[in-house]
Amino acid sequence: MPDQLTTWQQVREQVPWRDVVPHLQTPVPAARDGFTAHATIGEDRRRQSLLLAAYADARYAARTGADLTPDLTAHWNGMLRGIPAAYFRGGPAFAKNGRDRYGLHADTQQRYASCLSEAADQTIPVAARAARAYLDVAFFHPYDDGNARLGGLLLHYLLLRAGVELDEVRPILTTIRRADDPQGAADLARLIHGIAIATHRRWLRSPNPDRPATS
Secondary structure, three states, X not given: OOEHHHHHHHHHOOOOOOOOOOOOOOOEOOOOOHHHHHHOOOOOHHHHHHHHHHHHHHHHHHHHOOOOXXXXXXXXXXXXXXXXXXXOOOXXXXXXXXXXXXXXXXXXXXXXXXXXXXXXXXXXOHHHHHHHHHHHHHHHOOOOOOHHHHHHHHHXXXXXXXXXXXXXXXXXXOXXXXXXXXXXXXXXHHHXXXXXXXXXXXXXXXXXXXXXXXX
């Protein structure tokens, strides 16, 4: 089977992350928390509780300016799964009912850490950094379980750290992504950027006492 991780690392270098979207004017407040609204859909109450607890921790980390490191993502993955500690996977991983394979190489953990560190590069618009980090988690598939939820946390952590909130996240978190699709990666950044712009517009129209007066 093709190694989707190797494919992604090649595709990742093809996307013009600095130019795919403009920088957002921040802060971007929201009339509602889109991640919380999305997290409470479904009937698995324990999963919801774990996800919301990890999200609260990610929001706190964003406020305090914590660095995005493998230790932090392992901490969040453990919270999401309700286990005391999460460790980087010890072999190849599979997803999409076994159709996708993510290899494990001698430098996989080092490359994962390097990709996380690149999320701090503020010369790249935050929507693009958030999209790239989300896809990094999807295709590095660093842990045995909980990677999709972890990707959503990382995406929001980076946005929140930059002062960007979203009132809608379902289109971002429910679309299946491909490792071999540079246009799809760029489109994810555009989608995040577009929802942030729409979030701000909806906040301006909301009955919020903190919003600026409009003529």
